[in-house]
Amino acid sequence: MKEQSFKAIISSDWNQCLAPCGPFDPIIYNYPALTSDLTTIFKEYTGNKISLGTANKRIKKLLPGLISIQQMDAYLDESFITYKGVPELIDWCTKNKILFMINTTGLMGYFQRIFAKKLFPKVPVISANTMIRYSSQETDPPQIYALDEIQDKGKNTAYALKYLGIPDKKIVIIGDSGGDGPHFEWGKKHKAYLIGSMAKHSLTDYCKKNKIEINLFFGHTYTNGEKRSEESEMLIDFGKLSSVFERILK
Numbered sequence: 001m002k003e004q005s006f007k008a009i010i011s012s013d014w015n016q017c018l019a020p021c022g023p024f025d026p027i028i029y030n031y032p033a034l035t036s037d038l039t040t041i042f043k044e045y046t047g048n049k050i051s052l053g054t055a056n057k058r059i060k061k062l063l064p065g066l067i068s069i070q071q072m073d074a075y076l077d078e079s080f081i082t083y084k085g086v087p088e089l090i091d092w093c094t095k096n097k098i099l100f101m102i103n104t105t106g107l108m109g110y111f112q113r114i115f116a117k118k119l120f121p122k123v124p125v126i127s128a129n130t131m132i133r134y135s136s137q138e139t140d141p142p143q144i145y146a147l148d149e150i151q152d153k154g155k156n157t158a159y160a161l162k163y164l165g166i167p168d169k170k171i172v173i174i175g176d177s178g179g180d181g182p183h184f185e186w187g188k189k190h191k192a193y194l195i196g197s198m199a200k201h202s203l204t205d206y207c208k209k210n211k212i213e214i215n216l217f218f219g220h221t222y223t224n225g226e227k228r229s230e231e232s233e234m235l236i237d238f239g240k241l242s243s244v245f246e247r248i249l250k
Contacts, residue, residue, distance in 0.1 A: 006099040008170035008249040011127075011157040011183070014104035017176040017197045018238070019082040020230045023106040023129065024059070026067055029075040034062055045105070045150070046179035047202045052105055052149050056131045067132050072113045080119050083219075085239030090121040092242045098249060101125040101160055103153050105179060108133040108144070115139045127156035150179055154186025170249055174218075178202030181210070188212045193248050195241075196221065198233055216244065 015023045022028075024038040038059065045055040093100040100123050102111065109132040114120045116139040127145040143163065145156040161168065171192035173183055177200045184194050184207060196203055196217045201224040207214055219236040222228065 005097060006164055006166050007097050008172070008245075009099045009101060009157065009161060009164075009166050010093060010172040010174065010245065011101045011103045011153070011160070012174035012197075013153075013176055013180050013183075014102055014106045015176075016200075016228075017104075017174060017180075018086050018102075020233055021079070021081065023104070025079065026072055026075040026107060026110055026132075027059070027063065029079060030067055030071045031064065037062055046177040046200075048150075048178045048181060048206065052129070052147075052179075056129070056148075059131065067107075067109065069109075069113065069134055072109055072132075073117065076110075076113055076117060076119060080114060082120065083236060083238050084234060085237040087121055089238045089241055090123065092239070093245070094121070096246075098245060099124055099160065099164060099166065101127065101157065103127040103147070103156060103183070105129050105147060105150070107131060108146075112137060112140055115141070125160045127153065127160075151182050153180070153183035157183070157186070172245065172248070176200055176203060178206045181206030181212075184212050184214070185210055195244075198222075198236075200228075201226070218244075 022042055028035050028038055041055045041058055044050045045052050090100050102123055106128055108128040108130050111126055111128055112134050115122050116137055123141055125143040126141045127147045130146045169191055171190055173187040173192045174195045174197050176198045187194050194214045196214045198219040199217055199221045201222055220232055
């Protein structure tokens with residue numbers, strides 16, 4: 001992959017940021033009785049009340065067993081979805097020598113299977129939660145980084161920058177919740193362009209408290225206590241972000 005030259009990097013969260021699903025939806029699909037507990041855990045770590053490591057330990061105690069490839073595939077066959085225009089945006093970035101990096105607390109095994117099943121364009125670098133990870137496959141991205149704590153998002157973006165020799169001032173970070181706050185904080189220090197996608201109050205609150213300016217809000221921005229509307233989110237066309245990237249990364 002080093003032979004491929006990238007002029008910039010976009011490091012983006014996935015769940016409720018590029019896709020309407022939650023990081024633990026494959027688990028909930030296979031073990032619906034855990035819905036309430038997993039929803040609570042998700043809200044707690046994205047709201048910075050507990051660490052991702054603590055969240056993973058609590059989930060492992062709840063699980064009767066890890067999610068097999070067959071169980072993951074059954075979930076994906078029925079439920080895989082992204083927001084409108086996301087695959088096309090990834091393709092546009094690839095054609096324009098912009099590295100699109102998925103950097104998320106979502107499950108590594110989920111991404112291994114969407115690439116294996118060709119449900120989504122393969123990205124060169126992925127940073128994800130290794131609580132559920134399958135053995136290496138030919139369809140895996142060339143670079144895989146473990147994300148064990150929220151703070152690893154910034155560290156892993158830095159690894160990709162260094163490994164690929166991307167200019168330090170050509171960084172875009174996309175996130176939606178307070179769980180992306182530390183990544184935005186890292187981005188502020190490196191003068192990254194920060195995008196709040198379907199931004200939750202937990203993200204805007206984190207950034208306000210830490211004096212972080214979000215450069216662009218894309219899609220719906222939620223106020224405190226506002227109920228999430230997946231229906232309205234699905235109307236947003238992410239393909240429109242290509243013109244933003246073209247302008248700021250020229």
